[in-house]
Amino acid sequence: MKAYYPMMVKLQGKRCVVFGGGSVAERKVQGLLDGGADQVEVIAPAASSALQELALAGSIELVQREYREGDLQGAMLVIAATNNRHVNKELAALGERLGIFVNVADLGEEGSFVTPSIVRRGELLLAVTTGGASPALAAIVKRRLAKQFDESFGDSVEGLRLLRARVLSSSLNPELRTSLLRMAAEEVAAQAERNDGRFTYTESQIDEWMSRLLQAAERSE
Ligand SMILES: C[C@@]1(CC(=O)O)c2cc3[nH]c(cc4nc(cc5[nH]c(cc(n2)[C@H]1CCC(=O)O)[C@@](C)(CC(=O)O)[C@@H]5CCC(=O)O)C(CC(=O)O)=C4CCC(=O)O)c(CCC(=O)O)c3CC(=O)O
Numbered sequence: 774m775k776a777y778y779p780m781m782v783k784l785q786g787k788r789c790v791v792f793g794g795g796s797v798a799e800r801k802v803q804g805l806l807d808g809g810a811d812q813v814e815v816i817a818p819a820a821s822s823a824l825q826e827l828a829l830a831g832s833i834e835l836v837q838r839e840y841r842e843g844d845l846q847g848a849m850l851v852i853a854a855t856n857n858r859h860v861n862k863e864l865a866a867l868g869e870r871l872g873i874f875v876n877v878a879d880l881g882e883e884g885s886f887v888t889p890s891i892v893r894r895g896e897l898l899l900a901v902t903t904g905g906a907s908p909a910l911a912a913i914v915k916r917r918l919a920k921q922f923d924e925s926f927g928d929s930v931e932g933l934r935l936l937r938a939r940v941l942s943s944s945l946n947p948e949l950r951t952s953l954l955r956m957a958a959e960e961v962a963a964q965a966e967r968n969d970g971r972f973t974y975t976e977s978q979i980d981e982w983m984s985r986l987l988q989a990a991e992r993s994e
């Protein structure tokens with residue numbers, strides 16, 4: 774079994790190169806764009822119509838040709854999603870030599886990272902992996918999580934961010950701050966369990982929320 778270290782990476786301003794233009798490359802490209810990448814280059818002799826549309830819209834750069842030596846120059850991250858085993862293998866070896874992260878779509882273990890199945894709810898990002906043991910299972914677990922944490926959960930997370938800023942800029946003592954933040958997170962988690970997560974928060978709602986938490990904290994002392 775291989776061990777993996779999860780991390781959330783900022784891709785803004787980083788060159789990401791995807792080799793291959795089929796449905797797998799398309800899914801990986803969409804994942805990169807959703808993850809904030811703004812310098813995505815796709816290199817493939819033939820590309821799907823969705824990739825061509827992304828290129829027309831200016832979201833990616835599409836270079837219609839086969840992989841060439843030198844393509845990895847200045848890249849931070851590479852995805853080898855061609856249907857050519859030799860090319861994908863060479864990309865993995867090159868990445869290893871140059872210290873560039875490479876994902877290998879047809880032989881995960883050959884690359885230096887694998888892509889998880891994900892659910893995004895605002896700033897809440899749930900990522901599931903089986904490390905390549907069963908990508909299908911990763912997708913099934915993701916679908917369960919997507920049901921458990923519905924769309925509205927993103928607003929609740931935004932609410933927690935606002936509340937947290939409010940609490941951290943207050944003059945409350947550190948222990949009280951921590952317990953308010955934990956109570957608020959418990960409330961939101963319980964909402965998710967009941968599937969009644971809700972609304973965007975106004976400043977006065979955040980103030981009310983904070984007063985309510987303070988009263989509850991005092992009562993429990
Ligand atoms: C190692 C990894 C490398 C990587 O790509 O990063 C990899 C490798 C391979 N996948 C293969 C097949 C399938 N992949 C999927 C689906 C997904 N694959 C994804 C990730 C990963 N796939 C990485 C490990 C992730 C982990 O295990 O946690 C997901 C989660 C994320 C994403 O790609 O965005 C995405 C779900 C997205 C979603 O729905 O959320 C399905 C299911 C389906 O299509 O319904 C099948 C068919 C069923 C099956 O095989 O299980 C094959 C054989 C290819 C062949 O037969 O030719 C290989 C090659 C190999 O085995 O190494």
Ligand SMILES: NC(=O)C1=CN([C@@H]2O[C@H](COP(=O)(O)OP(=O)(O)OC[C@H]3O[C@@H](n4cnc5c(N)ncnc54)[C@H](O)[C@@H]3O)[C@@H](O)[C@H]2O)C=CC1
Binds near residue numbers: 860
């Ligand atoms: N990781 C994953 O989740 C999955 C991986 N796969 C594997 O991923 C690979 C790609 O799958 P699909 O997108 O369905 O294949 P596809 O056949 O639809 O697309 C292959 C793409 O590779 C391009 N290509 C071929 N030679 C190239 C070269 N020398 N340089 C640059 N591009 C080149 C082709 O032009 C084409 O756009 C396959 O090997 C497949 O077995 C398949 C399913 C899931």
